[in-house]
Amino acid sequence: MTRRLSVLAGRLRKLDGGSMFGSLPRQRWSDCIEPDAENQIGLASRVLLVQEPGRNVLIMAGSEPLLAPVPRTCRCQPQPLGLLDSLAQRGLDEHDIDVVILTHVHALLPPDVRSAFQAGDPPRLLFPGASYVTGARQWSRALRPHPRDRAWFVPQLLDQLEESGRLKLVEDSASGVLGEGWRFHVSDGYTPGQLLPELEMPGGPVVFAGDLIPGLHWLELDVTTAFDRNPECLIEEKERLLDHLVATGGRLLLARDPAVALAKVTRDRQSRYYAFDQHGCLDRCEI
Template sequence: MRTLTTLTGNSQKLDGGAMFGNAPKALWQRWMPADELNRIDLGCRALLVQEDERNILIETGIGAFFSPELKQRFGVQEDRHVLLDSLAAAGLSDADIDIVVLTHLHFDHAGGLLAAWQADQPPRLLFPNAQFITGRRQWQRACNPHARDKASYIPELLDLLENSGRLHLIDENEQCELLGPDWRLHWSDGHTPGQLLPEVAMPGGPVVFPGDLIPGAPWVHLPITMGYDRFPEGLIEEKEALLADLYPRGGRLVFTHDPAIAIGQVNRDDKGRYSLKNTQSSVRNLAE
């Protein structure tokens, strides 16, 4: 028996132009209205997979590790660690998580691994009983970042993960034995090298957590990319390949950054344009 539950993490407000790359504001503001500072609302959603008496968490969001100054700079809205509240609402704590799968190590996807900021206290790693999974090439990128995304990584977190003795680095050509044969891993380099996109087998069709390859419903449209993507043209090709694979299988996507849509089924019209159907704002114990 396997069940899926989407979990809300800390939310952000980020510049809409940066989030929609070369798409004009006249287009993207139809999907996500901007405030007076040109910022749009973004979520940091995680996915809880419960199976075989184990709890698997896909991503942890941005969390609350930032100091007040950096919290304001990056538009983090809440002071508390919202993901921990969401876990508690599901009857769990961070100590109950057996595996954490990280699509990549940017702070808005992995920062939730850290406890909330406290003055004069060093960063502290949560999830004391979890094994941590991420891509080997993404780990290498994080440890030796390019100037373009150096500020997106948390050096202290990398040290804590490595020193935990519970970090598992996965290569593209291998099956992740820790997750098991019912899990499939897709890979993407367009946003950041070695981004790992887990696919969970479900009776009603597979569910994929596409990370920043497709961060929300508007980005299902093939030409839409983010200004943060390192290789937008390659990302579009990766996105098209993933959607083409999922559509005939009734595949669904869980969005990490969409504030309103948690999950949707991949749809395609007679002109080959991709969209979503059967969208939901949240999922609780989806088993089918």
């Protein structure tokens, strides 16, 4: 089966640099990604488009890209480019998407979207003909969140997903929705039941790393974030996934890295992981 991969750019996000690098000293992480005056760093919000014969699949880390853009209150406000704009550049619109895979259902809402929710006028879900695929344990966590991560789950968004009648929950590494050539790695370190899709490609498998490995700087095993629910578990999961990619010649698709979208991984003589064959973008690639 021929698959073509394209990286779609969503809205840029900013998060506290110290939170994204956990216990790593600021002197070290600020050399990796320069923070602004408020100590925030810019992160990408990439979505992977997988085009197969007769089917278009989107993979996204978090559920906020599912929401339709909020109308501008005045024309003087610039409209940030979003997921629909990236699809339109490839001749697609939201009705052309058949499956949306959510690695998890956290939602980091930008200010305009948060205001719409607070005003009781939440944006609708995009992709009205698509099945929404996520992990069963992640969904259970979202419905009964722990106080530590309750703020990351948006009840109104979860209600829309459930009421759509198109929500598909995955229990293990396989999915009847996706079929052959797809599998899932299930991760609990960042959030319980995070799904990391792996798809077969001619040049070796590609794994969408979600928030297990948000970018190249997190290839170091001991670099975790303050958002990880179980850092020790995450480190072990990261090592297993990276060893799998080294053994199979696989590639990582990075959802958050500011500059790199896709990279191969190897291990040096000191057993440290590092990336090579890096790509900043992909457009209908059969790699």
